[in-house]
Amino acid sequence: MKRALEHRYYVYTSMTALLIYRRCCTRDSVAILGGPDYRVLLGIRDARTASRDAANNNLPAPFFNFSQLLSNFQAHELNLKDLVAPSGGHTLGFAKCATFRNRINNDTNINPKFAASLRASVCPASGGDNNLQPFDATSARFDSVYYQALLKKKGLLHSDQELFKGNGSRSDRLVQR
Numbered sequence: 001m002k003r004a005l006e007h008r009y010y011v012y013t014s015m016t017a018l019l020i021y022r023r024c025c026t027r028d029s030v031a032i033l034g035g036p037d038y039r040v041l042l043g044i045r046d047a048r049t050a051s052r053d054a055a056n057n058n059l060p061a062p063f064f065n066f067s068q069l070l071s072n073f074q075a076h077e078l079n080l081k082d083l084v085a086p087s088g089g090h091t092l093g094f095a096k097c098a099t100f101r102n103r104i105n106n107d108t109n110i111n112p113k114f115a116a117s118l119r120a121s122v123c124p125a126s127g128g129d130n131n132l133q134p135f136d137a138t139s140a141r142f143d144s145v146y147y148q149a150l151l152k153k154k155g156l157l158h159s160d161q162e163l164f165k166g167n168g169s170r171s172d173r174l175v176q177r
């Protein structure tokens with residue numbers, strides 16, 4: 001993106017400037033889609049290098065279980081709240097069939113009707129890997145419907161549902177808030 005912008009507008013920009021710009025765009029999008037307004041902090045340290053591999057290796061996967069998710073976040077000095085609250089980011093947007101096929105076919109912690117309807121519509125046993133499914137029923141609204149879906153075992157990704165298992169854990173209680 002940095003290269004594309006520089007090419008198009010004949011300017012040099014820093015990753016820091018782009019990341020700050022992105023924070024502001026996110027804040028505005030969240031407000032437009034019905035979410036809360038919040039202050040954006042503009043300070044950030046520019047990196048000396050960038051690594052696609054490092055970024056990909058550090059991202060949690062949609063098939064991670066609860067302890068894998070938590071360890072991944074803890075490795076970046078983030079705690080359980082930092083895992084559960086930002087996961088509400090899945091109140092917006094879509095995921096590809098390939099990321100939740102295993103869940104709708106093999107998971108037990110899933111509403112059976114929900115799983116069957118996804119298998120019959122967007123995500124067949126084979127093919128359609130790129131078919132998209134909204135994370136929740138109001139995918140263009142910043143609201144709590146994503147968390148409500150978890151309470152009904154209708155989380156789209158395995159990793160989403162791992163945050164709520166209905167066993168009274170601390171994570172369960174954070175989702176219920």
Ligand code: HEM
Binds near residue numbers: 061063092096
């Ligand atoms: C907790 C671990 C997380 C996992 C395993 C995860 C996984 C994923 C996956 C697999 C997708 C779908 C990508 C695709 O099919 O191409 C996705 C999309 C998305 N994620 Fe996450 N995510 C996580 C955390 C977060 C957090 C913390 C946020 C926001 C603060 C977030 C915001 C989003 C959004 C907005 C989309 C939709 C993108 C779109 O529709 O273009 N995710 N995530």
